[in-house]
Amino acid sequence: MEKILVSRCLLGHRVRYDGGAHGPFDLLGLWQAEGRIVPLCPEVAGGLPTPRPPAEIPGGQGGAVLDGQLPVLTDAGEDVTAAFVAGAEAALELIARHGIRLAVLKARSPSCGNLENYDGSFSGTRVAGEGVTAAALKRAGVRVFNETELAAAQRALVELEADVYQCGVSDVRARMGE
16 A cells, blocks of 8 residues: 655644644545555654744755755744755655655645745745755655645556556566466
């Protein structure tokens, strides 16, 4: 059974920077009941408290943070890059341990955003980009979705499990000499 890495805030855990949560989402509840979900808040895993000051990446590019080219800064200018990178490393450890190939992460988060992010001005301006953990997961070959893309994530899950089934059938046939 495929495991799916999911942002804890999307599961109703109060781990957002402001102490809040999101959800519930029916599909995530189903996956949880099936035992598929591996929950993670990269920011908490990286050592940040809840609540915590809001943080953004100047330019919104998590890959540049991973490459050491940009920091992650709070609205007061505190550099929290190390915690964000540590959270991404925690995510990479989980995907390796559980063989995870899919993730559903919080949209527009400086850790988890997969399509767009805030520009670092704390003005609400969005830019195309991704969070630090989303960038690390994508580099590792994980397909990353956000909570507005749950139908696409479900389709990807079905495709992955169909591929695993097909590989299994091929292996059995090969062993049987067919």
